[in-house]
Amino acid sequence: MENRAVTKEKGVVQESGVVKESGVVKEREMMNEAWPGLADPAHDSQRLFRQILGAMSEPGTLATLALPAPPQVTPSDALGAALWGVMLTLCDLETRVWIAADLDSPALREALTFHTGARITDDPANADFALLTHASFDPQTPFALGSDTYPDRGTTLLVAVERLANAEPWILSGPGIETTRALDIGDAAGCHLLMDRLAANRASFPQGLDVIFGCGAQLAAVPRSTRVTRADAKEVN
Amino acid sequence: MDGYNFAYLDEQTKRMIRRALLKAVAIPGYQVPFGGREMPMPYGWGTGGVQLTASILGADDILKVIDQGADDTTNAVSIRHFFQRVAGVETTTATTAADVIQTRHRIPETPLRSGQILVFQVPIPEPLRFIEPSEQETRLMHALEEYGVMHVKLYEDIARYGHIATTYAYPVKVDGRYVMDPSPIPKFDNPKLDGNPALMLFGAGREKRLYAIPPYTRVESLDFEDHPFEIQSWEHTCALCGSDHSYLDEVITDDKGGRMFVCSDTDYCQTRRGEVA
Known part of the structure; x- marks a missing residue:
């Protein structure tokens, strides 16, 4: 059933293009020009994956992903090269992707389907990956957290943020961090909501949200195992 | 090598394993199910480790493979040759020169450094399996953090022999939460799991499970106050x-x-x- 749905979606992409064979090739070229895929899929995805794995295993460390940036299609341009690289590396026809309204565009959907075959879902609880920005982060969105018996069946959030720097106000500790590591993702209200939500991960562990932040070509991750506190929390208490 | 994708596995399989690896790293010590593939070697020869190595290995990586600590035993030599053929990577026997080390039942004596990845071959990933044969039941025990039975097993050792007689595959607790089988490494190597700067990945091919210990993670060997953990x-x-x-x-x-x-x-x-x- 699921395979049929994918074929149908791919069919839609081709129908919207030109039916002739030369036309399909032309469409592919245009797509590559607009939304860059991986030039050398086996080696590029391996290189990007190792950077993502490094970011996830050492939370808060910054990585710069080398790949062409996606085109300036409002509002999807907020996505940035790093998160687009994560999509190209990890998504395929077995994954479901949820896209927040402030990033969503027909161009992004079409590019994602074209390059990865990923299925787009409207149900965040059903998504393997969720694309959003700090502004569209809502603690009430029912993303999948996994269960106590299968905690791995949770949504991985890919969040475009204002900035990424190893500076206060957020202090990370736990697995992957020798002592502590500071992380700053921005001042906006959404950034605070997001980090507060990640701080709450510990209470529900092993259920929880794993997040990959992107800012342009920069990337950092905060998995659910990380303890998140505010640098000024001691003064407040 | 013609006719094969880089590092043998197809890209779809690698992506599936890579997604599972990220979840494994996010939940240290939890066994993530994955769609294990048939590899061109029998189960028990490191098919789990080989699949993880194939999913993370890059053309620039330098690979080291050890079997019980040795670079020159059958298992190590054949896996090293396998990746030389299907990925064309450079191999080494020097622990310090390697980026990725696949290991069967040892952790190198030379301290590992940040950035290195150690891939363990795991025969039976479930530490509770010999106590509770049902997968459904052990999964529930992990969910409820119900590990008392593991201490009972160690206690029975003490009652019978006067000391904890488990000498390899000695159970550990990762980051204070999951009890994990460190694979059949001698308990001599258990202290090296704690706070190690390298990323440690575990792959069980027959059981189709993978799990991870991120760098600098707290890993304690289970013991009792009056019978503290000791190495050989x-x-x-x-x-x-x-x-x-x-x-x-x-x-x-x-x-x-x-x-x-x-x-x-x-x-x-x-x-x-x-x-x-």
């Missing part, structure tokens, strides 16, 4: 390099009771002999 020690030193603090193998040298003790880590032993000479 020897009265002998290595007959080749003279080391008095490495894991030693007993080698029978004749049929008249002759024997010698040598380092199980061949690279460590050879390096030391080079330094001594």
Whole structure:
């Protein structure tokens, strides 16, 4: 059933293009020009994956992903090269992707389907990956957290943020961090909501949200195992 | 090598394993199910480790493969040759030179550094399996953090032998939450799991499970206050390099009771002999 749905979606992409064979090739070229895929899929995805794995295993460390940036299609341009690289590396026809309204565009959907075959879902609880920005982060969105018996069946959030720097106000500790590591993702209200939500991960562990932040070509991750506190929390208490 | 994708596995399989690896790293010590593939070697020869290595290995990586600490045993040699053929990667026997180390049942004596990845071959990933045969039941026990039975098993050792008799695959608790089987490494290596700067990945091919210990993660070996965890020690030193603090193998040298003790880590032993000479 699921395979049929994918074929149908791919069919839609081709129908919207030109039916002739030369036309399909032309469409592919245009797509590559607009939304860059991986030039050398086996080696590029391996290189990007190792950077993502490094970011996830050492939370808060910054990585710069080398790949062409996606085109300036409002509002999807907020996505940035790093998160687009994560999509190209990890998504395929077995994954479901949820896209927040402030990033969503027909161009992004079409590019994602074209390059990865990923299925787009409207149900965040059903998504393997969720694309959003700090502004569209809502603690009430029912993303999948996994269960106590299968905690791995949770949504991985890919969040475009204002900035990424190893500076206060957020202090990370736990697995992957020798002592502590500071992380700053921005001042906006959404950034605070997001980090507060990640701080709450510990209470529900092993259920929880794993997040990959992107800012342009920069990337950092905060998995659910990380303890998140505010640098000024001691003064407040 | 013609006819194969880089590093043998197809890209779809690698992506599936990569997604599972990220979840494994996010939930240290939790066994993530994955769609294990048939590999061109029998189960029990490291098919889990090989699949993880194939999913993370890049053309620029330098690979080291050890079997019980040795670079020159059948399993190590055949897996090393496998990746030379299907990925064309450079290989080494030097622990310090390697980016990725696939291991069967040892952790190298030479301390690992940040950025290195150690891939363990795991026969039975479930530490509770010999106590509780049902997968559904052990999964629930992990969910409820119900690990008392593991302490009972260790206690039975003490009641019967006067000490904890488990010497390999000694259970650990990762980051204070999941009890994990560190694969059949000698308990001598357990302290190296704690706070190690390298990323440690575990792959079980037949059981189709993978799990991880991120760098700098707290890993405790289960024990009792009055019977604290202890590692093996020897009265002998290595007959080749003279080391008095490495894991030693007993080698029978004749049929008249002759024997010698040598380092199980061949690279460590050879390096030391080079330094001594």
